[in-house]
Amino acid sequence: MNNFARGQKGKLADLGVGSAFNVELDINAPGFAVDVSCFGLDSADKLSDDRYMVFYNQLASPGEAVRLTLGTPARFQVNLDALPASIAKLVFVAAIDGAQTMRALGASSLTLGNALRFPWSGTDFGDEKAVIVAEIYRRDGQWRFGAVGQGFNGGLAALLKHFGGTEAAPAASPAPAAPAAPKVSLSKVTLEKRGDKVSLDKRGSAGFGRIHVNLNWNRSGLAQAPAPVPQQKSGLLGRLSEVMGGAAGGRRRSGGIDLDLGCMFELSDGRKGLVQALGNAWGDYDHAPFMKLDADDRTGASSNGENLWINGDQFAQIRRAIIFSFIYEGVPNWSATDGVVTIAVPNQAPIEVRLDGGGNQMMCAIAMIENQGGRLQVTKMTEYFEQQGQTSAHELMDRRFNFGLRWKTGRKD
Structure with missing residues (x-):
């Protein structure tokens, strides 16, 4: 893999890169969040079509030419053949929405497929709130890559304005008399404190x-040497517990990471239960409990992470759900995961909860979703649990939030 320095450029063809590839931004931001985006610009370096700004509130451009998968690293899947002739440049940026500045970043990098890596860090910047990291542009009929690494004084909103985009007006603004061009909504809700x-x-x-x-x-921070592994216990002490005929498995550390997503729910008619991969308790979207988990990613190799779908059109049937994650395999501590949960409700600003605490506990209750008189309320929890004697972390979390489920031992198939 080629290492690029700031200002270095090269033709994609010379680098052995075709028309479809991934661009990954691995940003070391200890204790704060950095948003990544891709701007699809025209020949005048302007965002003439807001649909080609790909970021946390618009994860794909038309035709799936650019698709963003959030996480660390964040991954852009790029298909240059799907771009219209009007798009001459893709610009990849990172921005901070908070008190920190770019100088607080640790060692970071952008990689383009298996062809090149562009390393950079906070020592390259001062008090800027954003960085134009790199660009892929078309010149003389050929696509090229440029390592930019340029600081930018404003945040994401300022970048949008710089590239000629228009931010959406508040919802209370009067509607225009005639249809208006699409506008980008930068709204996002980050729940900072428990x-x-x-x-x-x-x-x-x-x-x-x-x-x-x-x-x-x-995933990139998990290759470090794991903490010493205590001798595994057998029987009840060496297993998780689980509910209502589902199964739970022993906690193992074989080197790969298996960070699992699940939820504990209570319906409006009083029924309670669990949706998780353990015991194949996947749930059901169209019928009770109106929550369904996607296929379990047991290695962490999937850049899409883990996904749970909730049928919001049946929200009247749901009283509450605690969204949780547990370390089934790998990762000795939560600080190494840099985990983030995003709750996306259609036509609403996405809600972000970061797993920014904990130690070597195996379970984290991340957020509570509740039906409050028909309104959907999300509360940041980030409470951590570890098995105590014969009492599993699952059961301790159950007791903490008063679900009152019945538990038994089991394993993950």
């Missing part, structure tokens, strides 16, 4: 639509 809440009202008559809960985490 106990922070946000409430959402329905935007449609039926309900909240298809609610997407995504868990993603840092």
Whole structure:
């Protein structure tokens, strides 16, 4: 793999890169969040079509020419053949929405497929709030890559303005008399502290639509040597517990990471249960409990992380759900995961909860979703649990939030 320095450029063809490839941004931001984006610009270096800004609130461009998978590293899947002739450049940027500046970043990098790596860090910058990391541009009929590494004083909103895009006006603004060009909504809700809440009202008559809960985490930081592994216990002490005929498995550390997503739920009619990969308790989207988990990623190799879908059109049937994650295999501590959960409700700003605490416990209760008189309320929990004697972390979390489930030992198939 080629290492590029700031200012270095090269033709994709000379680098052995075709028209479809991944661009990954691995950003070391200890204790704070950095948003990544890709701007699809025209020949005048302007965002003439807002649909070609790909970021946390718009994860794909038309035709899937660029698709973003959030996480650490963040991954852009690029298909140059799917871009219209009007798009002459893709610019990859990183921006901070908070008190920190780019100088606080650690060693970071951008990689383009298996062809090149562009390393950079906070020592390259001062008090800028954003960085134009790199660009892929078309010149003389050929696509080229340029390592930029240029600091930018404003944040994401300032970058949008710099590239000629238009930020969406607040919802209370009067509607224009004639259809207007699409505008980019930069709104996002990050629940910073334990106990922070946000409430959402329905935007449609039926309900909240298809609610997407995504868990993603840092895979690159997990190759470090694991903590010493204590001798495994047998019997009840060496297993997790699980509920209502599902299964739970022993905690292993074979080198790969298996960070699992699940939820403990209570329906409006009083029924309670668990949705998780252990015991194949995948749930059901169209019927009770109106929550369904995607296929389990047992290695962490999937850049899409783990995903839970909640039927928001049946939200009246749901009283509450605690979204949780547990370390089934690998990763000796939570600080190594740099995990983040995003709760995306259609036509609403995405809600982000970072797993920014904990130690070597195996379980984290991340967020509570509750039905508060028809409103959807999300509360940041980030409470951590570890098995105590014969009492599993699952059961301790159950006791903490008063679900009252029945438990038995088992394993993950």
